[in-house]
Amino acid sequence: MADDSYESVLFLAKEVSVYRIPPRQSSKGHKASDWDAPGSFLWSGRLRVIERTPSSGSPTCVVLLEDPNTGELFAACPYTGSHSVEQVLDSSRYFVVTVEDAGRRAWLGLGFSERSEAFDFNVALQDFARHSKPVTSAPSVSAAKKDVPPPPPTDYSLKEGQTIKISIGDKGRRSRPSKTSLSTSSAGSGAIPFLPPPPSADQVRAQKAQNGSGLLPPPLSAREVREQREEPEVEVKDSAVDLGFDDDFGEFQ
Numbered sequence: 001m002a003d004d005s006y007e008s009v010l011f012l013a014k015e016v017s018v019y020r021i022p023p024r025q026s027s028k029g030h031k032a033s034d035w036d037a038p039g040s041f042l043w044s045g046r047l048r049v050i051e052r053t054p055s056s057g058s059p060t061c062v063v064l065l066e067d068p069n070t071g072e073l074f075a076a077c078p079y080t081g082s083h084s085v086e087q088v089l090d091s092s093r094y095f096v097v098t099v100e101d102a103g104r105r106a107w108l109g110l111g112f113s114e115r116s117e118a119f120d121f122n123v124a125l126q127d128f129a130r131h132s133k134p135v136t137s138a139p140s141v142s143a144a145k146k147d148v149p150p151p152p153p154t155d156y157s158l159k160e161g162q163t164i165k166i167s168i169g170d171k172g173r174r175s176r177p178s179k180t181s182l183s184t185s186s187a188g189s190g191a192i193p194f195l196p197p198p199p200s201a202d203q204v205r206a207q208k209a210q211n212g213s214g215l216l217p218p219p220l221s222a223r224e225v226r227e228q229r230e231e232p233e234v235e236v237k238d239s240a241v242d243l244g245f246d247d248d249f250g251e252f253q
Contacts, residue, residue: 008050008053010061015113018111029086092118
């Protein structure tokens, strides 16, 4: 069966150096300064970062160290995370790669001649790790509803002996205030009470018959007014008898 996967080159460096490295001296990581011992240099050649995408399944990434002339493979480093390619503590141009061959595993030092190449190499691996993460989609609302059993139907029918009591209030009806409440509210709040309706014609005639004609006398004419003004005023003096004295002064004799 033919392999339907395809490969794409994520990064290419024409020349890199590979070193034999000593065991790690610190738990924090490796140092490139420890590779200066004689015989540390191991190989020099081409480096390629390859992404392999199968027809089904997740893509994979591998770092290949190859002969630049013949393309012969020197070592392969399957990239499965930051532990596969680890940057050293004292330089940005050197890394430690984990190579595998027939089930065997070894750690080699990897060095770039230019810092820009080392930077691009690291970015290519980080981009692959970012877009190759499986996307966990949240379950849809419809699928979640399918898993939940529907509630039992509600029975709204009346059982035997049950009754329904409906109370209808006075909502929407305007109640007429009583005279007692109207007078009390008017006196308490200081508001002006409503005036009584005017009397009818029969009530007016009955009141006139009880009080007489009920008409005022006609006003004086102009002549009568002048005559009253021309009449002299008569000064009335009280007599001694009217004041309670005896006119012959008998009491003072």
